[in-house]
Amino acid sequence: MEKVGAYTERVTASGEWQGGDVQSGLRATPMKADYFNMLQRELVAVVEGAGIALDKTDDNQLLQAIRRIRGGAAANFGPWAWSESLNGNPGQGHLALNNANPTLATELRISETSADAEDFTQSLSLLRAGDTITFQDQSAVLSYRFRVTNSGVDNGAYRSVPVRHLSGGGGLPVTNAVVSVLLTLAGASDDGLPVGSMIPMPKAGVPTGYLELDGSVQSSATYPDLFAYLGTTYNTGGESAGYFRLPDSRGEFFRGWDHGRGVDAGRALGSAQLDQMQRITGKLSNINGGTAFGDGEGSLKKTGSGVVAHTSSGGGSYPKDLEFDSATSPGARAGSETRGRNLAVMWCIKAWSAPVNQANIDISALAVQVSQLQNMADFAVVYPAGGSKASPANAALNSRYVQANPFPGHSVMCRVEILRNGEWGDPGFGDYTSPGGSRAACGVRATQLGDSIIVQTGISGMTYSSAYSGDPFGSPDTVTTPVPFRVLVWKIKGVIA
Incomplete structure (x- = not known):
């Protein structure tokens, strides 16, 4: 495409249209047919390139074409x-x-x-x-x-x-x-490919909008567009209602559907086919006919005197053993399958045509929300009292532990967990009076104080009955011995006015 200045010298300094002025003698830019034909070809190319037939009664064709191309x-x-x-x-x-x-x-x-x-x-x-x-x-x-x-x-x-x-x-x-x-909008997505298109990837990463053709089962609610295209064509019978199976391309070659040509007749589109080798035949004649046998036909032939023979009761000689093995052929690459030279790729199928989750979440909006959440919260696990992930320290009764805030200068939310019976869980914290009148405080609690994380344990127990405390361990007893502990810490965004 060019400005009108490419077709005439009577233009502005920037090559654009100029108006005429009779008094100064400035001549206006002429209406050049070549220029308007160029514009017409450009616009027609956009409309027809979008698959829309030209219609002089429709003034919205350019807009429709842009929508389709988009x-x-x-x-x-x-x-x-x-x-x-x-x-x-x-x-x-x-x-x-x-x-x-x-x-x-x-x-x-x-x-x-x-x-x-x-x-x-x-x-x-x-x-x-x-x-x-x-x-x-x-x-x-x-x-x-x-x-x-x-x-x-x-x-x-x-x-x-x-x-x-x-x-x-x-x-x-x-x-x-x-x-x-x-x-x-209907039609191709940003990469110009409709749902159901397959592309080979030379690396393991699956591009956005695609799924690997790995024979996995997918939800029709999550990928309705792909389900509308594939349906249950590749289901094997074990899928739940509302689910469909992808084709499995792993380790497979693709072959063009015969579609009536007759080269690979009898195949249904999408059907699998086992490996096969073209038939090889051979023949050795006159083996028992006397002192000599034939030269052979096809893949079997006599070669000089290298045939083991013995004498029969009727006289003459014939081969004792005959063997055929393609692996012994010069330069042969024999194995368990017949194949051509190839390059391993990962085949992927286009699963959706827009940045919209095919269930009910707008992925574009979701990405913004995720970004906001990432800015709002960070996470860390701390192990007070000199502990570590590999070797957490023990918390004892009626003890106070002070740990530096992993997010200095920020407000945080804390949750303390203890390790019991191989599982981490929040023990809760409670102060209660027993039927006998004695008062007890059990549990572990973590909270923020200034720029420190404070962990406080109960005076009577590290945990007590789940029916009283609501802890996740489901235990009826009270634990008074030291237990491993850690604190989960979330950085939050907020200002206390």
Whole structure:
């Protein structure tokens, strides 16, 4: 592509269009046919490259083409308010389904104006079969995904969109609750490959959006797009409902489906085939016919006098043993299988076409949340009293231990654990009075004090009956002997005003 300055000298210094001025004699940039033809070819290439036939009555073709080429990206449409109406106009800024059970819904009715008064008329008019619509409430607990099955119907203030349920649940939003609506466009994803495409990887890492073809069982709720493509073709019969099996490419060669050509007839697409070697035949004749035998045919032949023979009762000679072993052929690479030269790769299959979890979580949003959580919390395990992971120190009754904060200057949350019967657990802490009137305090507790971690043990026991303390060990007795201990510490982000 070029600026108009590539076609005429009557342009600005930057090669762009210039207006004319009669008084100064400045001549305007001429309307060059070559320039407009170039623009036309560029635009036509975009539209046709997206698989769209040119239509002079459709002014949205360039936008449609960009959407298709952009492929499986997820667009956050915006917020709509929920309506319980099962038919007709859901109301301005509202959306609704035609069935109170979302899994049975076949139509989504959505106002062409969002809850924040943004006009989505044009965007909704471009919805087409294969697009995916996801809506979820602000808690992200309620979330549903629907596949658009046909173009929507413009009803004026709202659009009816034919859909089928893909995944998700959590009940229905309450009336007027705000839900976020996301659109996943049909077609290829960012790497230009549709779901179900397979790629060979020369290293062990599986790229984002793919799964290794390892024969594993996957959830149809997690990968509905891949399930829609594969179905249960590779299931072996032991899979649970709602699960499907991937093909297993490990150690296998791929062969093009015969599809009627007749070279490898009788094969079903996706079927496996055992190894095989082309038939090899040979023949030695006249073995018992006298003093000599034939020269041989095919893979067996007589070579000089190297045949062991003996005399029969009828006279003459014939071979005593005949052997054939391809491994003894000069330069042969024999083994347990027939194969060609090859390179080991890991085959992967495209599992989803957009940065949206195929169940009900937006992975893009999840990545942001994870990043925020990483900034909010760090984790460490400390072993007070000079202990270590390999050799934790023991905590004794009525003792206080001071450990440096592993995150100096930060607020932390602490949980102390003791080792009992080979398991780490929180012993709890309690102060109680026995039926006889004696007072007891049992357990271990850890908390922050300034820039230190303080561990305090009870005066009467390290643990006491689980029925009283709620500790996880399920023991009816009280432990008074020293026990190994450690403290789990989380750094938190927050300011006490």
